Amino acid sequence: MLRGMATTTYFADDLEAAKDWYAEFLGVQPYFHVPNGYYEFRIGDYQHELGLINRAYAPAGARNEPGAGGIVNWHVDDLEATFARLLELGAKEYEPITERGQGTGFVTAAVLDPFGNIIGIMSNPHYLDVLGRTGGV
Missing domain, CATH: 3.10.180.10 (2,3-Dihydroxybiphenyl 1,2-Dioxygenase, domain 1)
Incomplete structure (x- = not known):
């Protein structure tokens, strides 16, 4: 049973550009970082996690086009x-x-x-x- 959103992750070819863009939009810097692989922000009333992942780590068969997921x-x-x-x-x-x-x-x-x-x-x-x-x- 789904209990609520925990982490949402987005893939990006240019991880640093994605981190900068999201930091600008969200008004906060990421609180967690794995070099060249991942940034994570905590945002909102419940401190939900928004993660940015280097697209090189996307699951096999993942598509890089709009609407390919939920x-x-x-x-x-x-x-x-x-x-x-x-x-x-x-x-x-x-x-x-x-x-x-x-x-x-x-x-x-x-x-x-x-x-x-x-x-x-x-x-x-x-x-x-x-x-x-x-x-x-």
Whole structure:
């Protein structure tokens, strides 16, 4: 049974450029580093882990194209501003801002980062409800 997101990893041909781009977007530096192989950031209310892996270590048969895997949606407080910031930093629209269910408050969007990875963002009332019940802000 899935219990919640633990780590999301993205592959990058240019690991240093990916680290710099994500550090700029996230506003934090990675807290963990394996030389020429991996960077990891801790982000968000629950300090979820976002890892960047040198594409040389991708699983055999992994494809280097958009949409070759699932989309992890990260809850954000201001979807439109976050989407705009990602585009400003060079990401490309993958999925426009889309309301999911009329009037439910679930809204998603996705971009391709400059390294070919999909970043999903979302306004998610359920996330906020869980956060409130666990004492988060």
